[in-house]
Amino acid sequence: MVIPRESVNGHVTENRRIRPHPLVHTHMAGTECMDTEFAYWIPNVSGGLVTTDWPMDTDWTYEYNRDLAQTAEEVGFDYALAQARFFGSYGANKQLEALSIANTLAAETEELHLIGAVHPGLWEPGPVANFVATADRISNGRFSLNIVSGWFKDEYTGFGKQWLDHDERYARSEEFIQVLKGLWTEGAFSFDGRFYQYGHDVGGFDGVPSKPLPVQKPSPKLFQGGNSQAARKMAAKHSDVLFMNGGSLDDLTAIIEDVEGYAEEFGTEPPEFAANAFVIERESEAEAEEELENIIEHATDDAVEAFKEQVQHAGQDSPEGEGMWADSDLGDLVQYNDGFKTGLIGTREQVVERIRKLDAIGVDIVLTGFLHYDEELERFGEEIIPAVREADPIEGEVETEERTTEVAGAKVAGQ
Numbered sequence: 254m255v256i257p258r259e260s261v262n263g264h265v266t267e268n269r270r271i272r273p274h275p276l277v278h279t280h281m282a283g284t285e286c287m288d289t290e291f292a293y294w295i296p297n298v299s300g301g302l303v304t305t306d307w308p309m310d311t312d313w314t315y316e317y318n319r320d321l322a323q324t325a326e327e328v329g330f331d332y333a334l335a336q337a338r339f340f341g342s343y344g345a346n347k348q349l350e351a352l353s354i355a356n357t358l359a360a361e362t363e364e365l366h367l368i369g370a371v372h373p374g375l376w377e378p379g380p381v382a383n384f385v386a387t388a389d390r391i392s393n394g395r396f397s398l399n400i401v402s403g404w405f406k407d408e409y410t411g412f413g414k415q416w417l418d419h420d421e422r423y424a425r426s427e428e429f430i431q432v433l434k435g436l437w438t439e440g441a442f443s444f445d446g447r448f449y450q451y452g453h454d455v456g457g458f459d460g461v462p463s464k465p466l467p468v469q470k471p472s473p474k475l476f477q478g479g480n481s482q483a484a485r486k487m488a489a490k491h492s493d494v495l496f497m498n499g500g501s502l503d504d505l506t507a508i509i510e511d512v513e514g515y516a517e518e519f520g521t522e523p524p525e526f527a528a529n530a531f532v533i534e535r536e537s538e539a540e541a542e543e544e545l546e547n548i549i550e551h552a553t554d555d556a557v558e559a560f561k562e563q564v565q566h567a568g569q570d571s572p573e574g575e576g577m578w579a580d581s582d583l584g585d586l587v588q589y590n591d592g593f594k595t596g597l598i599g600t601r602e603q604v605v606e607r608i609r610k611l612d613a614i615g616v617d618i619v620l621t622g623f624l625h626y627d628e629e630l631e632r633f634g635e636e637i638i639p640a641v642r643e644a645d646p647i648e649g650e651v652e653t654e655e656r657t658t659e660v661a662g663a664k665v666a667g668q
Contacts, residue, residue, distance in 0.1 A: 287644050289612045292332035292368070292527065292620045293325055293630060297354045299347040302531060302622035304589065307551040310625035313347055315357065321626060322358040326365040328634025333358060334476075334496075334620060337370035337401050339408050351399075352384055359392035367392065368476055370399040373425050374414055378432035378449060379461060386437060386467040394468035398433070399476040399496070402426045402484070423483035424448070430475060430491045436463035437472040476527070480508055489515035494525045494618065499591035501666035502614055502653035509615045527618035528611055531592030532633060538599045545598055545665070548624065592622055594657075596667035605640045607667055613647040 294302055295318055301311040312318075322333055335351035355369035369388070371381055381398070388396040402422040403409065409416045417425065428446040435442040435451075441460030443452025452460035467473050477488055478496040488495040489512050497508055509526050516523035535541040595611075597604050597619075608619060623629035657666045 287609065287612055287641050287646055289608060289616070289641055290331040290618045291329070291634075291638055292334055292618055293330055294620065294622045295322070295333050295335045295354060295358070296626055297349040297351065298336050298338050301624070301626075302589075302592070303548050303624065305548045305552050307547050307624075310627050311623075312626075313349060315349060315354065318349070318354060318358060319361050321630065322362050322365055322367075324627075324631050325634065326362045328631055329638040330365060330630075330634055332366045332368055332397075332618065332620075334368040334399060335370055337372060337399070338405075339375075339412075352381075352388075355396065356384075356388040356391065359388060359396055362395075364395070366395045366397060366474075368397045368399050370401055372401045372403050372408070373429040373448075374403060374409060374417070374422070375412060378429045379436065379451065379463070382433050382436040382463050385433070385473055386463070386465060389467040389469055389473050390465060396467075397474040397476060397493075399478065400426050400430060400492070401478060402487075419481065420483045423479070423481075423487050426477070427487050427491055430487075433475070434472050434491075436461065437467050482511075485512045486515050486519075488512050488524050489521055490519055492524050494527055496527045496620060497529065499529045499531070499593065499595040501594060501596075501657055502610060502651075502655055504594070504666075505611070505616060506614045506653050525617040526615055527620050528595055528616045529590040529592050529620045529622075530595035530597040531622045532604065532629065532637075533598045533624065534601055534604050534629070534633065534637065536600065538603060541598045541600070544624070545593065590622075593665055596665050597621070598665055601636055601640065604637055605644060608637075608641050609644055609647055610651065610667070613651040614653060 296302065296311045297313055297318055299313040301309045303309070325333060333355070335355040336348075337351040338348045351370040355367040358365070359367040367388075369385065385396060385398050402425070406416050425448045428444075428448045431446070432442075432444050432449050432451060435444060439460075441452070441462055443460040444450065474493045475491070476494040476496055477484065477492040478498075479485070479487070480498055484495070485508060495508075495512060497505055500508075505526075505528055512526075513523045533541045533544050535544060596607050599607075611619060621630075621633065623633070655667050
């Protein structure tokens with residue numbers, strides 16, 4: 254439900270949403286506990302999670318990421334998401350390929366769920382289906398896939414691939430997912446689509462074979478990104494989890510409600526929802542904001558400007574002109590998935606309370622990134638995750654109107 258209101262100042266949302274709290278998982282008889290899950294961005298590309306010259310403790314190498322994954326598993330993270338990048342962007346001049354690093358980290362862990370990533374158009378769904386099924390068997394059911402419809406035009410044209418219009422990229426991704434699911438659940442599979450045709454002229458076979466099948470049933474979990482209307486419809490039809498760029502409670506609620514509405518229209522089960530958040534947890538709110546100011550004031554300006562130019566092919570390029578990065582300024586883009594906006598910036602208590610509010614509007618997974626990965630990921634797992642899981646969920650209606658503060662040009666919700 255949306256209640257119109259007048260704007261109090263330039264930093265306050267113009268609508269007030271009241272959202273009923275979703276069902277909460279019962280862990281023990283008679284008790285309701287928070288069941289929020291936690292993921293982290295694997296830093297498998299150089300430059301960290303923020304485009305800045307401010308000192309950071311992170312590394313893109315395999316050895317570093319192996320140790321980080323084992324730490325993340327030990328301190329309670331549920332998922333690790335690999336970044337899919339081939340050309341240098343936002344300072345990411347070195348890249349460990351996403352499927353490969355996710356698979357190797359799956360082999361180096363025992364409980365952590367690894368998420369690889371592919372771009373339809375750069376990858377064919379047939380070989381990817383076999384790769385993911387193989388990785389799922391290696392990890393005993395701990396491998397999933399993120400479908401990235403694509404915003405970086407140069408990666409397509411540079412590899413000699415056709416660059417499609419915004420909504421056509423999502424249409425191709427929908428077929429990509431249909432092919433994956435068919436190959437993972439059927440003994441032999443045929444498909445006739447606009448972008449993919451499978452199962453014809455296969456000598457000796459009735460359809461395309463794909464064995465062995467994955468461990469997870471009916472198939473490995475499929476994630477996707479995107480905030481546009483095309484992305485929301487795709488999530489409602491085909492995906493298990495929608496990754497949302499960072500945003501205020503009102504921004505995230507609008508996406509969740511849209512996707513749930515589309516799912517009702519299509520007669521499907523709505524996906525889970527994951528929100529991106531860059532975490533700056535310090536002893537005081539002032540210290541956290543000072544860290545954010547330093548990150549932004551020392552931003553690598555040329556790289557951020559180039560990134561702003563590249564992402565014009567994302568939400569701004571959709572028919573409605575809305576979606577990922579459509580309203581992001583340079584300060585926001587220093588964290589390249591709008592992670593500052595979500596507001597996990599402050600003291601431990603403030604971060605926990607913010608996660609309670611995210612849970613209350615329907616966010617199932619919090620996708621985290623850090624400046625100093627070694628220290629901060631471990632501390633988050635040891636202090637924040639247990640505090641969240643011991644916290645009481647917010648009961649009743651949730652008011653999503655909140656003040657958004659600008660810190661060094663970046664929008665931070667809930668401050």
